[in-house]
Amino acid sequence: MSSSNIYKPYLMQIEKVIDEAPGVKTFRLRFTNDADKEQFNFTTGQFGEYSVFGEGESTFCIASSPTRKDYIECTFRQAGRVTSALAQKEEGDVIGFRGPYGNIFPLEEWYGKNLLFIAGGIALPPLRSVIWNVLDLRDKFNDVTILYGARSVADLVYKQELDEWGKRSDVKLVTTVDPGGETPDWKGKVGFVPSVLDWMEPSSENTIAIVCGPPVMIKFTFPELLKLGFTPDTIFTTLENRMKCGVGKCGRCNVGKVYVCKDGPVFTYKQLQELPAEY
Amino acid sequence: MSMQQRVIQHENLLKFLGEIISSGKQLYAPQKKAEKTYFLPASDVHSIVFDYIQTAESPKELLFPKTERMLSYEQVDGKLKMIDHAEGEIFPERVLFGSHPCDAVALKTLTDFFRHDVPDAFTQKRQDSLTVISVSCIKADDNCFCTSVGTSPGDTEGSDILLTPIGNAKYYVEVMTEKGQSLFAAHEKYFENSDIISKDKYLTKMSEVFSSSEVTARLSKAFDHPIWSDASLRCLGCGACAYVCPVCSCFDIQDEGTDKKGDRLRCWDSCGFSLFTLHTSGHNPRKNQSDRWxxxxxxxxxxMPERYELLGCVGCGRCSRACPADMNIKEQLKEITEKIEG
Amino acid sequence: MQALHQKAKELLESGKVQVIIGYGDGSGDRVRPVFISKAESASDLIWDDRCRQNLAVYLNKPEIKKLGVPAIVATPVVVKTIIQLISENQLKSSNIVVLVVDNDVVSELTDNASLEAYSAGHPVVFPPFVVKEIKDIAEMSIQQRNKYWQDELSRCFKCYACRAACPLCYCERCLTDNNQPQWVCVASHAQGNFEWHINRAMHLAGRCVECGSCTIACPVGIPIGLLTIEASRIVKQEFGQEPGLHCDADSAMSSFKVEDTETFIK
Incomplete structure (x- = not known):
């Protein structure tokens, strides 16, 4: 993006399409221009504006790890006009991407700590970026625990990676589905994320919790974490307010005086407690 | 401090403006249309009106058009090509005449806001090619409150040249910037020498109704105050206030065209609309009109004051005049200083 | 105005209604909508020639509904609006009290029959300048008319004050806000403005009660109501149907009869 036009996207080619769950896809995207690729850098937690020309732009996180430099990945659920058009795109097609935008997960501050990832449904993608980033720098961190829940077995995303994480000895993975969402051969837990967390009883000692999920999951998970002894400044999450520009200009993503696109999307629970309920 | 002071006769002012038009620059000046006054491209200086309090629309369109084509795209031989309108476009030389000091301050605020942090080339380039000749206010109405928001009827801020009517069809001229100087220098023959004069006695008197820093201080504790729902019951949720406001700059990004050929546009948007913050899921962080007000x-x-050290209001009063439900910003701000504890 | 104050006070004191939607003192010499819940504030109500905004627009707003059963101070055209809203199943006369003022006598209209009788006796009379505008446009050639509207609509910046001020623009999701598909261009340019206003006029054809609130609301002075007035005139001419007269009327533009002899819809 050598242009002064801050709204001009990179052109990205879809290298791979993965069907994750009903209505949910992952795209692996490569820069069509080598110079763009060379100068592009991002840090985990950041997001971008993905566009289908003729339909518009849509905001979601970069779901791949910055340690994997040749490409970026995004995972989205088909919902609105742009994501519906994106879902029609095939391998080889070109889409637009602007970014990276927003703040980051402070990974370096977490060196030497235990990490507890808690995700629900389609909110695993932002954590997946961090998880791979952490696993690619595995010796810098202590224990890594992942709790992931979805409505049903079919709704779990990144199934292959869940398998891979489950097999690793240096990761503790717990998966769960909501009651009624299990299949006969389901080997994970059955229950809502907060109650499975209660059952797991992870230690809050020297531990950072990173939580992403639907509002109702967040609402019940935060108190659970406090009960386990986590302090609000050790609990991280991301906010998903509606955005258009991604660069602090269009004026719609603010929560009080905080702009999610500039000051977020990553916030600690402590920061959220200080914000008005406008998200 | 002005770089130059002069006096110009009304007749010579018209000649000066006429020469701007004939020099090929686009002149935007207040003109009447259907009972209201607007800044419109002027081809004849005699259509310019001087006797008005406020135009219906602000001049922000000159920096931030209601529809800005940011880029175009086209499939050529199976490859997508983008045309970048921040780079390719030639932004025409424009002169805005007749803006009041509040509008000049607003144009500066807009420029500063769009320049902040991640500079926006569109407003910057439009600003670079715009010269602002403002006219001080010798009258005002009940909706004006510039002195409560840090500006005044004779403020030079944001103007390249400021004219102040001093009676007998004469204007006191203050040349404020390099841009103003170069326009002035090209038409110097129409201006007469003048000493520095005190403009105050010619300007409309406007008392301060509230202190904006006081408003800012009170607001920091006012998020959950009942004042919002009481005040906004009659608000209809349209965007009239935002669109006539010279400072409001919220926007939407929209594509128009097919997958083969089209444009990416920036369009005005307003926080008054319920759809502004509506998520695709149906969740809306600002679901009540009072949240939006x-x-x-x-x-x-x-x-804006906390993030950018800019005030998002210049006291022009257009929103109050335009509101179909008589939402009155001056009254609301005064009420904030009275009802919300400091 | 005293009769109105007295009536409002009685209604609130008796608990028959919880809020009076009326006109009160506004900025400068303007009046503004007021929502009076306390009997002692009943005397804030104003009733004079300045009371032109169509207050029926507030009847279905969630914020106003929360205030309880309303009484509404109604001009003749507001009565028409209420009848039209009843015919479109948006209101029930049993849930509101409609107050009309004639020569300082206040009457309560509380059922469909009394609303209809009042409406029949109070036809909408356009102010002379509107009559002239309608006549001027009628006399234009198609080309002149096209140019006239191109010129007028060029000022539109899509603030949607026309829609917000219109009590019959109550769709929860307006067609212009629908983006799957994108029926109407979002952008405000010649095409986008035309698409929006023509669609709006079509949607109000035969429904517009000609209150003029959209025109009054327009911050850039576009006489936008002329489009819906014209659309309603055509519906009246072609189908003999006039809005705001009958609570059980169907709508010419949205009803279909199997015995319809026209072939276009089959």
């Missing part, structure tokens, strides 16, 4: 006031008087 609070956002409008907070954005201008709390968030």
């Amino acid at each position: 609070r956002q409008r006031v907070m954005h201008k008087f709390s968030y």
